Amino acid sequence: MTASALTRPGERDRLSVKVREIDWTLVVLLSVVAGVGVAMLYSIAGGEWQPWAADQLVRYSAVLVMALVLALVHPKWWFRAAYPMYGVLLVLVLMIEFTPLGYVAGGARNWLNLGFIRIQPAEFMKLGLVLALARWYHNHTAQEARLSWKLLIPAAMIGLPFLLVAKQPDLGSAMIIGLTGAAVMFVAGLSWKIIVPTGVLAAVGTPLFVIFGMHEYQRNRVLTFLDPTKDPSGTGYNIIQSKIALGSGGFLGRGYGLGSQSQLEFLPERQTDFIFSTVAEEFGFVGSFSLLICYAAIILIGLRIASLSHSHFGRIAASGMVAFFALFVLINGAMVMGLAPVVGVPMPLLSYGGSSMMTIMFGFGLVLSTRVHRYSELPKGHGLF
Amino acid sequence: MSSEPSIFFSDPNERQGSFLRRTLVVGGLTALGVMGLGLRLGQLQVVQAREFATLAAENQFNFRLVPPPRGLIKDRNGVVIAGNRPSFRVLVVRDETKDLDGTLDLLGRLLPDTLERRRGIIRDVNAAPRFTPVPVKSDLTWDEFARVNLYANELPGVMADMHEARFYPHGGAFAHVVGYVAKPNARDVEAYREAGEEVPTLLFNPSFRIGRQGIERSLEDRLRGEPGGNRVEVDARGRVVGEDAENSRPPVPGEEVVLTLDADIQNKALEVFGEEAGSCVVMDVRNGDVLCMVSAPSFDPNLFVSGVPTSVYRAWADYERRPLTDKAINGVFAPGSTFKPVTGLAALVRGANPDRRITCTGGFYLGRRFACHATHGSQDMRDAIKNSCNVYFMQLAVEMGPDAIAEVARTMGFGQTFDLGIGNQNPGLVPDTGWRRRNPVRGDGKWYPGETPSYAIGQGALTVNALQLAVYTSRLANGRKAIQPRLIKSIGGREQPPAGDVRDLPYDPALLAILREGMNRVTDVGGTGFRNSQLGLGAVRMAGKTGTAQVRNYGTGSRKSNVWSQKDHNLFIAYAPIDEPRYAVSVIVQHGGMGGGTAGAPRAREVMKVALLKDPDIRRRIEQSGFADTEDPGSHEANALGAAGPQGAPAPATEEAPPAAGAQPASTSEAPQ
Known part of the structure; x- marks a missing residue:
């Protein structure tokens, strides 16, 4: 029995109904993608569960359970937690910058060591930002969301973490934060009068930023993207090897565990940023295109869930989450296919890594919760702040 | 959507309408993006697949040149005038050493005379192409060879192997008529280029020697032989992970030259x-x-x-x-x-x-x-x-x-x-x-x-x-x-x-x-x-x-x-x-x-x-x-x-x-x- 607008009151709050209302298609799709990821990690370790596959499997199982639990949490709790969460994460990002707890890995100071756990707050910041923005838009009118001075508040909410993360410098995360924020403002109804000039400004400003505002290694990444053959053993190596891996996979792939590019370590970062190339090498066009279809399905299902929500908070939060996920997919996909510069953006759910997977699955917990509670209205202005 | 009651004049519904339109745009853009990626995949994996398969094979397989044994030179009675003898040597591969200075320090403790030639060694090693072993010392004694092998684990990028070195058992007696061999230099490479020929890769092999005088020089082409190739599977660091015996070919030794000399x-x-x-x-x-x-x-x-x-x-x-x-x-x-x-x-x-x-x-x-x-x-x-x-x-x-x-x-x-x-x-x-x-x-x-x-x-x-x-x-x-x-x-x-x-x-x-x-x-x-x-x-x-x-x-x-x-x-x-x-x-x-x-x-x-x-x-x-x-x-x-x-x-x-x-x-x- 499916719930509808006409379901009896109270019925929807029953646990069994809620569990039924979870979008299991989405859960299955997410698990399929994560499962492919685990399989690939097993393959590139030379048919070993260590060092990545087992880890990833356990993590996914754990965050999947958490996501399902979060799916049952009423949006009002999300709503209430939005601002505090955003605040705490902002403090954590600041702590990286201004306390000795932050430490450097891979050229960027983007890890925070809290003693008992090491986290990348920038990852969770994306989620926090989406929630905070959703709450802000929930409390404001269409007119305000379209074109008003009040829009400076969401702009600041995006700009602050963007600048802090960009300063780490973790360009990939900053870009995701900025673009996710922009996507949220867009779906919330931002006027074209702002979108068009900003777009033009970005088109002009980006090259200038590349030349004057970037760190050496970042500029190199961009420049080598434009001409990877210029430095085939240095920064262009990644792009060239990734394309070779993709191309040599051919239509049907080289077979599971038989990709020479990934097995013999020609492919750099094959367990994280370039794992999609491994899939493409071993399973060919058939496999990699199917995987892309899975991603597309997840995104479209997510957007549909957002559009079904009765509360503006749910709409904005769910669509922000999905936009965030879509950005990951598109940027990573373009990167491994040589269509974008190499920026440290993993393929969601497929790449090895805890922080990113946790963020993504918490986010989908939110999306599922939006779907389960799509008929719930949220009053304006409620919250802890 | 259509099943929902719609009230068009209220603000929340204006918000919802605008959201739906924008979401449609986002969905469309995403679909476009994924389609773009799919097309790119098709281009790489279907259209250009063969080209990339070749590149992958070039990555995966390497032909390791096997230098041919140089032809013997004998006198009229079969006495060897110019032969080849086994020689132990130590080679350094720059890209496998984490820190060349540290490695040479350690090596200097095992082979003290490499310290004296250190500057020359560093120059040679830095001049060599990627992953090319550079010999730093030849003719090791068995003790030295064993010592280097013993410490091999602490010396990444250093290897000791055996190769064949030219040997003139009669010393100076035939030095002028038979000549000698030496390391090829830039002029040898230039000579090939000037003749419009391709420079044989053998010339760059660390153990290759070229004839310099007398018979060694004039019969260089006959004495040299044909290098063989070992088709080996390598990983990204150039390390050999397997051999492909089927596609390897052994070197052809140089021809034997018998002189009328006694x-x-x-x-x-x-x-x-x-x-x-x-x-x-x-x-x-x-x-x-x-x-x-x-x-x-x-x-x-x-x-x-x-x-x-x-x-x-x-x-x-x-x-x-x-x-x-x-x-x-x-x-x-x-x-x-x-x-x-x-x-x-x-x-x-x-x-x-x-x-x-x-x-x-x-x-x-x-x-x-x-x-x-x-x-x-x-x-x-x-x-x-x-x-x-x-x-x-x-x-x-x-x-x-x-x-x-x-x-x-x-x-x-x-x-x-x-x-x-x-x-x-x-x-x-x-x-x-x-x-x-x-x-x-x-x-x-x-x-x-x-x-x-x-x-x-x-x-x-x-x-x-x-x-x-x-x-x-x-x-x-x-x-x-x-x-x-x-x-x-x-x-x-x-x-x-x-x-x-x-x-x-x-x-x-x-x-x-x-x-x-x-x-x-x-x-x-x-x-x-x-x-x-x-x-x-x-x-x-x-x-x-x-x-x-x-x-x-x-x-x-x-x-x-x-x-x-x-x-x-x-x-x-x-x-x-x-x-x-x-x-x-x-x-x-x-x-x-x-x-x-x-x-x-x-x-x-x-x-x-x-x-x-x-x-x-x-x-x-x-x-x-x-x-x-x-x-x-x-x-x-x-x-x-x-x-x-x-x-x-x-x-x-x-x-x-x-x-x-x-x-x-x-x-x-x-x-x-």
């Missing part, structure tokens, strides 16, 4: 030179095989294989006796009196009577006085050769002119290079009137009559090398054929024919026999070479001709000098056995001092003995005839001296040097006509 004779020849400089060539007069070709002093070609230390090379290059020069074919000298048979032959060919007697009064006059080293009195051609009389041959030469001599000299092998299979030959110079016209002394290009007497006795502009002398002696001794020298016996098992067609000499063998009679007397009692030319092999005797070539104008001073570079060159040519010649020897002792009989003859004798004793036929002959029926040379000499006394040749003519000016009795007679 290692025993060659070694003997170098040995007899001691610290003297010069050259010695031995030939088989029947077929032209060169049995020995030595230049002294020599050098150790093995040093070039791993690289000669600069100090050693400088010492070689600066030494006045020029160990690096091949004096056998590249050094030219005035032949001195060894040339006299040519003058004699030229006269005989023009119809001179060998029994004609010319009186030597101790000097010959043509504008000025040309001294003879003794007063020989009246003698025929045979005795003139025996006594090495200058006057006799000057007289003949003046009568026939220089062009007649030059023509015979060329026919006998002078003034030319031979197709030996090695380059670097200096043809020397056989002067004639035509040459003088082209190279005038005083502008008019005339051949001055005063040049002819010097020409007759092998002085003046005439220069020859030891190989030409040996060819000339072989032709004399053979008596019939214009023997051509042959150095390369076979390449890769295929016999090499002697260079050029062996024609008969254009002279009546009877005329050559007359000259041989003269040369037989040289080593007999009373001859200029008698004392130092006795083989002591019974009936097997050696004939020869001495020669002394002055290197400066003595003026009125003494010709004796204690300064090496001021001494006369000392030459000797010989053949044996007298009755049935088989071997010809030429010896040049550079600045050897007084008279060909003293420095040249004993060396020729020792070398000749080895050649004769190695010949089974000669051995049998010596064994069968025994020594009993041979005369005692001493008593022979005594008899001959008694007989020679009245003829006015009192002094034992072991020297052909003219007596010092003060001792020269004033002569009143004119030059005999």
Whole structure:
């Protein structure tokens, strides 16, 4: 029995109904993608569960359970937690910058060591930002969301973490934060009068930023993207090897565990940023295109869930989450296919890594919760702040 | 959406409408993006798949060049002259070391001498292409090799392996004729480029050596062989993870080269030179095989294989006796009196009577006085050769002119290079009137009559090398054929024919026999070479001709000098056995001092003995005839001296040097006509 607008009151709050209302298609799709990821990690370790596959499997199982639990949490709790969460994460990002707890890995100071756990707050910041923005838009009118001075508040909410993360410098995360924020403002109804000039400004400003505002290694990444053959053993190596891996996979792939590019370590970062190339090498066009279809399905299902929500908070939060996920997919996909510069953006759910997977699955917990509670209205202005 | 009740005038619904439109846009954009990625995937994985598959295979598989073993060089009896020996070495791969300095520090503790060469090693390692091993030390002892292997785990990027290094077991004996190999340099690479050929990758292999001189250089293409390839599967760090035996091919070893040389004779020849400089060539007069070709002093070609230390090379290059020069074919000298048979032959060919007697009064006059080293009195051609009389041959030469001599000299092998299979030959110079016209002394290009007497006795502009002398002696001794020298016996098992067609000499063998009679007397009692030319092999005797070539104008001073570079060159040519010649020897002792009989003859004798004793036929002959029926040379000499006394040749003519000016009795007679 499916719930509808006409379901009896109270019925929807029953646990069994809620569990039924979870979008299991989405859960299955997410698990399929994560499962492919685990399989690939097993393959590139030379048919070993260590060092990545087992880890990833356990993590996914754990965050999947958490996501399902979060799916049952009423949006009002999300709503209430939005601002505090955003605040705490902002403090954590600041702590990286201004306390000795932050430490450097891979050229960027983007890890925070809290003693008992090491986290990348920038990852969770994306989620926090989406929630905070959703709450802000929930409390404001269409007119305000379209074109008003009040829009400076969401702009600041995006700009602050963007600048802090960009300063780490973790360009990939900053870009995701900025673009996710922009996507949220867009779906919330931002006027074209702002979108068009900003777009033009970005088109002009980006090259200038590349030349004057970037760190050496970042500029190199961009420049080598434009001409990877210029430095085939240095920064262009990644792009060239990734394309070779993709191309040599051919239509049907080289077979599971038989990709020479990934097995013999020609492919750099094959367990994280370039794992999609491994899939493409071993399973060919058939496999990699199917995987892309899975991603597309997840995104479209997510957007549909957002559009079904009765509360503006749910709409904005769910669509922000999905936009965030879509950005990951598109940027990573373009990167491994040589269509974008190499920026440290993993393929969601497929790449090895805890922080990113946790963020993504918490986010989908939110999306599922939006779907389960799509008929719930949220009053304006409620919250802890 | 459509199932929801819609209220269009309220703000929340305006928000919802706008959200739905925008979400549709986002969904569309996402779909577009994914479609774009799908198209790109199709382009890479379907359209360009083959191209990338090739690139992946290039990544995955590497051809590891396997250098071919260089062809052996052997002597006529199969003795290895140039071989390959296993050598342990240590190599460093820069891209596998985490920190080159640290690695070299550790390595320096195991192999202390690498510390001294550290700067050079760092330069070499940094100059090498990615993942190319650079040898830092060769010829490790077993202990050193074991030590490096023991610490291999702490020395990433360092490996010890075994390879084949060129080895010359006879050291310097064959250094000039066989040459040596050395590391290829930029000029070798350039040479390929200039010829428009592709530079073989073998050239960049750390263990490859290229032929630098002699046979090693001229037969480089045959000795080198074809490199093989090991198709190996490698990982991104260039480490071999598997071998693909099916697609590997073994190297083709270089061809084996057999020379006509005989290692025993060659070694003997170098040995007899001691610290003297010069050259010695031995030939088989029947077929032209060169049995020995030595230049002294020599050098150790093995040093070039791993690289000669600069100090050693400088010492070689600066030494006045020029160990690096091949004096056998590249050094030219005035032949001195060894040339006299040519003058004699030229006269005989023009119809001179060998029994004609010319009186030597101790000097010959043509504008000025040309001294003879003794007063020989009246003698025929045979005795003139025996006594090495200058006057006799000057007289003949003046009568026939220089062009007649030059023509015979060329026919006998002078003034030319031979197709030996090695380059670097200096043809020397056989002067004639035509040459003088082209190279005038005083502008008019005339051949001055005063040049002819010097020409007759092998002085003046005439220069020859030891190989030409040996060819000339072989032709004399053979008596019939214009023997051509042959150095390369076979390449890769295929016999090499002697260079050029062996024609008969254009002279009546009877005329050559007359000259041989003269040369037989040289080593007999009373001859200029008698004392130092006795083989002591019974009936097997050696004939020869001495020669002394002055290197400066003595003026009125003494010709004796204690300064090496001021001494006369000392030459000797010989053949044996007298009755049935088989071997010809030429010896040049550079600045050897007084008279060909003293420095040249004993060396020729020792070398000749080895050649004769190695010949089974000669051995049998010596064994069968025994020594009993041979005369005692001493008593022979005594008899001959008694007989020679009245003829006015009192002094034992072991020297052909003219007596010092003060001792020269004033002569009143004119030059005999």
